[in-house]
Amino acid sequence: MRTPPNVSPQVFAIALQEFTTVVGKDWVLASDEDLFPYKDAYSPLRDIPEDRSASAAVAPASVEEVQAVVRIANKYRIPLYAISTGKNLGYGGSAPNHSGSVVLDLKRMNRIIEVNESNAYAIVEPGVSYFDLYNYIREKGLKLWLDVADPGWGSVMGNALDHGVGHTMSRFRNHFDAHCGMEVVLANGELVRTGMGALPGSTTWAQYRHGMGPVVDGIFSQSNFGVVTKIGMWLMPAPEAFMEGMIFAPRYEDLHPLVELLKYAENTGLAPGTPELLSPLLGVSNKTKNLVDAFYKGPPQLPKQQADLVAQSRVGYSADLAKYGADNKIPYWGLSLKFYGPSKVVAAQWEAVKELASRSIKHVAFQNGPIQTDPRKASDEWTFYPQDVGVPNMDFFGMGTRAGGNPNPMRGHMWFSPVIPQTADGILEANRVFDEAARTIPALQKVPIWNLRPFALPAPFYERNFLFIVGFPITDDKELNKSIVKAYRTLLDIGAKHGWGEYRCHPEFQDQAMGLYSFNNNSLLRLHETIKDAIDPNGILSPGRYGIWPKNLRKNAKS
Template sequence: MSFSAEAASEVPTLPEVHSGIPKYLFEKATRAKNAVFDGRSKHLKERQRLPVVPLGIEREDFYNALEELKEKLDAEHVEVNDKPLRDGWYMEHPNTHDMMTILDEEEFVASAVVYPSTTEEVQEIVKWANKFLIPIFPISMGRNLGYGGAAPRVRGSVTVDLGKRMNKILNINPEDYTCLVEPGVSFYALYDELEKKGLRDYMWIDTPDLGGGSIIGNTVDRGVGYTPYGDHWACHSGLEVVLPTGEVIRTAMGALPGNNTWQVFPYGFGPYCDGIFSQSNFGIVTKMGMTLMPNPGGYESFMYTFPNEQDLAPLIDIIRPLRIASMLENVAQLRHVTQSLAVSGLPRSKFFSGTGPIPEDIVHAEASKSYVGDHTWAYYGMSYGPAHIRAHKLALIDAEFHKIPGCRKIDPSKLPEDEYFWSRDRIAAGIPDIHELRWVNWAPNGSHIAFSPVSPIRGTDATQLFELGKKIHGKYDIDFFPAFCVGLREMHLIVEIVFDRDDPAEKKRALDCLREMVDEAADKGYGEYRTHLVLMDQVAGTYSWNDGALAKFNERLKDALDPNGILAPGRCGIWGKRYRGFGWEMGREREDGGSEGRGVGPRVE
């Protein structure tokens, strides 16, 4: 497919394609796709490629091993990655590499992709990988954009794409408000199914900013959404897991034959082991239960703006008691005006053509032309329940927020249909959207990578992190896009660095900026909750209390569960014994721009 044909192809839809868009979002997705390709200048390297064979494997042995795998799963379900690397876009993303790569595109790249259809076939793949000592990297749908996408950490790994053929919604229980899903079920697909069954009036899903990701993939990576059920890992109940040696376990009540409580009681009996399968490489999750939110009987979005950067500390201190008391009920967002400008979807060049960060006076001048008006901070929230209950809560919130001089409550009736407020409204009501990635159009060939530290909900902490990020962004001449996502007793600062993936110098600045922020934040006591593949070793290294006791514990678990280290080596900074000591770790001190080590050790007997 040519570049122009790729841009012109129709957006895939549900239910025809498991990874497709719901039909209610088709036109919006088509506009989003057109905007992506309008800003694209990166040319495809139109050439055949030799598969990147993982270190430690001879090419002929690798091909012979693939032939054996084809016999187990049928040849049509094993694809060699020997084609040009097409980046696609959000709804038609690659499963062979990171479409938003921060390194050279041939670094984090798969050698082949395999498509299992059952848990038993996943077992076969794991046993095959152990036999030939070939690293495998499982993905659910590969839409972990900003954190590495579908790319494997070890170059030349075989990607196990669980989503393409394992995409069933196995159960929706309207009495218990639960569901059981496979890895290829997206938030879009579950929402679509609730609509189809007439259950949307009774129960909601919780969705992240974009609904195309896998429910399992997002949850095991501890992603968040924006209703009161926004902590997805806290809302899961029950896992089926293929271990790295091929055994299958079901956790919690799932271990009891004939149980009827797997999705309603997450603990079972004995040690609670589910946690070791989140943000790890200790197993492949093939089924997961999830709780659904009862329809609260009404909802009402609200938005406040605040004029000054210095308002951040007092505002966060107002938010904290309201959030802990659940007066502010959902995982809300406090976003900076630069991101408000970028989410218009227009490129930076429409506002400013100079070098360095876009000047603040231009940002405020452009913001003043918008329907929301000029501001520095914008708070998006949602109140739930019947109208008289909402009115009481909203009056208390209004009084507290107006303690900040210059606070303005935005009247939604004056906002056009395409204003970003309405995207936040839909998401906080459990309706998946596709609006969010508009800010990636800020740069040509727009890509992003995230800085994601966690802190208490305190004004002093918010100010310290904000000033840290602003200072380091200024040092590297990068526009600063901060947003605070406020949980019950903690908040995530999410800073998206937007860059041109076709500009090596720009990519290097983005990565250097991010690495410096990670280290400086850690020095001040703030750790990342989630990170990109390229930073996993660095971030894991910041959790170094007691001479790295946690890392050593994770290594012991890895070696016990995965003695040959075949499953997603390096994920979250966890390396098996065969990889340790061979220079695979990536950090600020590594200047070669590569992701590989010097080799691997022998089979562990």
């Protein structure tokens, strides 16, 4: 039996027995077979000794059991690694940052505490998935939408705590910003509620997040300061109707007014859904439906002359390519906008957007789908991307299956996702920098990088910034995986030199990524460490998560 670092087999056996008295023998897992699901299925370190693994797992079913488990772990100084449903694929999955930790698996805590239709919120436990909450809302006939991440099996709470995003209106798709109120078990087993939840008998826990005094909720996201056991989430009142409108711009330089239109339409609420950019001329798109189609059917095939011109372009441009687009009436850029609300309002918003676009873009063209009212029908028929109407599914994970567009599936993937300015200049500069690096730096020339060539269009999931997302495959080739790890580290450093930091990443890179937030001798990380030492002095909660190591492990982690 494997033991946690610096814990003797005798002490660990005693702790496991005490865990058993709390959760029952069926929910303390220590055999190799039982621990296999707690490995990172997409690990870039797969099948080598450095791959992260757990020494055991324990699955409590209530907050009282979580408190008891944490107190036992604190007594014997056994590191725990808390997960919700363990579906965080591409970002570490179920495996602990600190190898040998005991996974604290919260999937059995899957109660939907409350869903309030009038005030549009839910209070859920960590094991509640998007499918669970969606089915509950549907079965009850509630006029509510939830905002869902791409994998519908993920935890509503877990995705929010890891700063995940979705696809509907901006106020809901930033999942952490859509939370309201938490219940948290601290390292000593004490239970805390934030915001209005700290008021006994509060009836507004999931309606007003600030409460009284400092707002501390943020320290429990992307961190290891506590175990969140309940969370309030704001839901979207079901709109009467929805529609997608497309704007097409013919010239390379039109990217500038198109991005300005994107920002204005979103920030004023004129087009509140997820905007998506594409380039018909370059044959690239960040539209999620197009990406899913490519997984199953393969990417769109361009005419040979167009494909050759695209391949010869730099930062998405050449005079010959621009002429080919003009001669063949192929737009350089496209912008997809989503509208929600009463049918008359949706129609009026689209007319307003068209008028704005016509003022700033010469020879602009438009295309729109029908105004629809049935999200399930639209989802089933794919006349709207399911997540854009709050319907969870697993289609995005077609990238991991053997299909027409993916005949040789890999074993996993990782995303490199720096935050860049929400400007056309930001898009062009990021493309210039990363494309040049991929062509000239040996560490990057050796590996496949998805979505970088011929041109990378960013994801506008968050308001007021872009995520420049490119991907890496994980394979069974250990040497290739090793090269991919080196390439990822190289990109992290390049991004930071240009002021672009990661918003989220795999545990293998969290120390490096957090270390690049280095203002004033890494004063932010030092603040995190000060908090860690104060509220978790024995360092038992998820050591290493997002670069936050307890004092007893800090020296080794940084060496």
